Amino acid sequence: MxxxxxxxxxxxxxxxxxxxxxxxxxxxxxxxxxxxxxxxxxxxxxxxxxxxxxxxxxxxxxxxxxxxxxxxxxxxxxxxxxxxxxxxxxxxxxxxxxxxxxxxxxxxxxxxxxxxxxxxxxxxxxxxxxxxxxxxxxxxxxxxxxxxxxxxxxxxxxxxxxxxxxxxxxxxxxxxxxxxxxxxxxxxxxxxxxxxNWAEILVSGFWTQYVMNQLDSYPQSCELDYLTRMTVRYCDGMDGVGDGIVSNIDSCHFNTLGLIGMHVPCGNKTVRLSKSAAIMATAAWQGPFTRNGVHLWMGVDVVSNLTSIWSSQFSPDGTCTGLPKEPNFDLESVTHDEYVRIFHESVKEYKSLIGTDNTDLSEFRQHGGKILTFHGLADPMIPSGGTLRYHEAVARKDPDVRSFYRLFEAPGLGHCWSPSGLYPSTIGVKQDRILCPYPQRAVYDGHGESSSMDSYFCSAEDLAFHRNDL
Ligand SMILES: [Ca+2]
Structure with missing residues (x-):
């Protein structure tokens, strides 16, 4: 009507x-x-x-x-x-x-x-x-x-x-x-x-700031961009297609320390890659730890744009400075133990309020509800592993989870949207590539045109996830 x-x-x-x-x-x-x-x-x-x-x-x-x-x-x-x-x-x-x-x-x-x-x-x-x-x-x-x-x-x-x-x-x-x-x-x-995982993400986002403050050395954006490019180059072919997109980030382990001292193009000059840039990248990918090596939360996706980590900002000369200090909170003087304490306090204070990780979706399902989620596999803000972990946890309660809740991991995509990567403008299809519902992934058939959708199929084989080590 x-x-x-x-x-x-x-x-x-x-x-x-x-x-x-x-x-x-x-x-x-x-x-x-x-x-x-x-x-x-x-x-x-x-x-x-x-x-x-x-x-x-x-x-x-x-x-x-x-x-x-x-x-x-x-x-x-x-x-x-x-x-x-x-x-x-x-x-x-x-x-x-x-x-x-x-x-x-x-x-x-x-x-x-x-x-x-x-x-x-x-x-x-x-x-x-x-x-x-x-x-x-x-x-x-x-x-x-x-x-x-x-x-x-x-x-x-x-x-x-x-x-x-x-x-x-x-x-x-x-x-x-x-x-x-x-x-x-x-x-x-x-x-x-x-x-x-708002409570965890909020403090994890400051982990790289904490690490840089400890080093008292702040990399330039060109160094971080260089590390991202080198990581993508190193891991690109691991999914079987050299297309500039790293589809299987779980296989991508890149040692940034080996690049310290390398020549990095930086505007119209060249700089040497600093130790702090190499350490910062690794810290971002690993996520925060306690002094005893207890992992607090997962890091950002390994091929994500490191200059977009949300606690970072860059001065006009391209040097990373971190967010402006809050008047009552000086992150520069925070010790490792204090950082860990802040992390735990955030979880204690906010998790029950805004934490959104209740894995019981049975009522929603009974109501006939359906959920579609995509998460970019190059997300510098919210680690895609958190979404994967949640989906797996729901699946443990309801093995038939995919009948009403499907997760699509989008290779190369940044947070929500980025100019590169596979943005599912119509979920399931983007340009000439397919996205597959988790636990399947798009696999190149090995012989077709790599830019053609017909050259890929969805497969659930050979899945080894390393992002869920928490
Ligand atoms: Ca690739």
Whole structure:
């Protein structure tokens, strides 16, 4: 059932009734003939999209949770006469270091993409952008799903037949949280590169900063880029195809120390590769350890862009300086034991709140829910091994996990999106390559054209995972 309006006039909506949620903060706007180009990096889990002349209604809601001081904004965007009878919830992403819930500029563009494809689109700012906020962690996400369905029903006279969640990074975590805690909120969840181990990732991201501070030596970005290039060159052929993409990162073990002193192109000059660059790369790949060698968390993917580790920033001359110091926290003076203590405190304080690694998805499954997750195998922000580890843990509880939850590892891809690597713009297919649902991997047949999809097949043989040594 579709509502058709005689003319695309804002005043047509003056008499529109949105009976529930009956909220004092609600407002209705009407946008016509909206056109925009939306890159695939923005409309995450989708391909790029040219939006032309989209017309839709924007219902804005604001509310507060009882006995809390939050103030949550939700928007529901409703296609006027092109509704596909489905709803899409759009989550946070990479923007803002992963601390955004929704309704920030990229997310708004993704809403436009969804509404242009016919979905009723819903997003929430969770009332907050701070990681310790409960609403941010979970509750507001379910609120938004309920409100979106309710507003859609008021507008179209029927509830959406299906509802989907789409997000990456923080938005991927939100999707997994919804599956774990609110199994009825969405029928389908595309939760990519999910920040499910937020408490661990947060402190692990500073491990390389800690190591560099101990060395009191900070590599230049050109040195780190050089190490990434050399690693890719060394490991490229291990998957059977010399295509500049390392598909089997578990076989890729590269000794950076052997390159110390090598000539590295750096702008219009050449520098010698420093010991700190070599150590920093290895530290990034290994992840944090205690002084006794106890592994705290996994490192970033071995072929990831080391200049994109999120605690790093570079001064104009290309030297790594680390994030600006917080006034109350001087990372430079942190000892190894203090680092370990901070790691454990982060886990203790945040894991129960925002940790999203509950492996019991049985309710979600019983509800008929489906999850698709991709994770780039060159992710410098969130180690792909965390997602793999979670998927394996779910599989131990439910051997039939792949009937409703599939993981696609995307070779060469950075965090959520990168210019190189296999971005699944339509999950399962990217250009002329295939992505295979874990535990399968794309294997080159050894004789076909390496750029042709027909030269690859999915195989589950010869899998030896070394990322799950925790
Ligand atoms: Ca390769």
């Amino acid at each position: 579709k509502i058709r309006y005689p003319s695309l006039q804002k005043q047509v909506l003056q008499g529109l009734s949105i009976p529930y949620p009956a909220l004092p903060g609600a407002s209705v706007d009407f946008l016509t003939d909206v056109s925009a180009y939306i890159p695939e990096s923005v409309y995450t889990n989708h391909g790029r999209l040219n939006v032309t002349d989209a017309s839709f209604c924007v219902v804005s809601l604001a509310y507060t949770h009882t006995n809390q001081t939050d103030f949550v904004n939700v928007q529901v965007w409703l296609p006027i006469d092109t509704w596909n009878e489905r709803m899409m919830g759009l989550g946070g992403g990479r923007e803002g270091g992963g601390f955004n819930c929704g309704l920030y500029p990229d997310n708004i563009m993704a809403m436009l993409g969804a509404v242009a494809e016919g979905y009723a689109a819903v997003s929430t700012d969770c009332g907050h952008t701070m990681e310790q906020d409960v609403g941010f962690a979970s509750v507001s996400l379910n609120d938004a799903a309920i409100m979106g369905r309710s507003v859609a029903e008021s507008f179209y006279g029927m509830q959406p037949r299906y509802s989907y969640w789409s997000g990456c990074s923080q938005g991927g975590r939100q999707g997994m949280m919804l599956a774990q805690r609110y199994p009825a909120a969405y029928d389908g969840i595309a939760g990519s590169s999910p920040a499910i």
